[in-house]
Amino acid sequence: MEVSISGLLVNDGRQPCSLCGSPIDVTLTAINEVREPRFNFTVNLRQTAQRELILLLQEAAEADGRFNFTVSYLKGLGFFVEKINHQVGDWAKDRSWWHTYSEQPGYGAHCEGVSSYVPDHKESVVFLLTNRTLSLSRCPQV
Helix, strand or coil: CEEEECCEEEECCCCCCCCCCCEEEEEEEEEECCCCCCEEEEEEEEEEECCCHHHHHHHHHHHCCCCCEEEEEECCCEEEEEEECCEECCHHHHCCEEEEEECCCCCEECCCCCCCCCCCCCEEEEEEEECCCCCCCCCCCC
């Protein structure tokens, strides 16, 4: 269970510490290929604690005020990325959605969401606003 205190996600002590991971370097990139204004925006996090992607998104927004995101929480599923830099995925309107994947060979599409996915050292995580159909066949839950 996670609780929010002053806008920060804090672990309640019943799960492993979310802020205690080894120092890693991670690159987060947001790309909007669907509608104007299109963008390709990157935040590099250096020597940050290895932890869940949702917390790294938060750190990226704190590190660079030009980067922002909005999530919703779905009971039993966790956080769902709604918007990045004010661009919303709208499946009903134009079949757009925020697809998350890693650029490194062997990684590909993330099977876990931002609440549970923990990037590796030197991983580049991409959030792509797309309306293309992409295969998630390697994910056992899909």
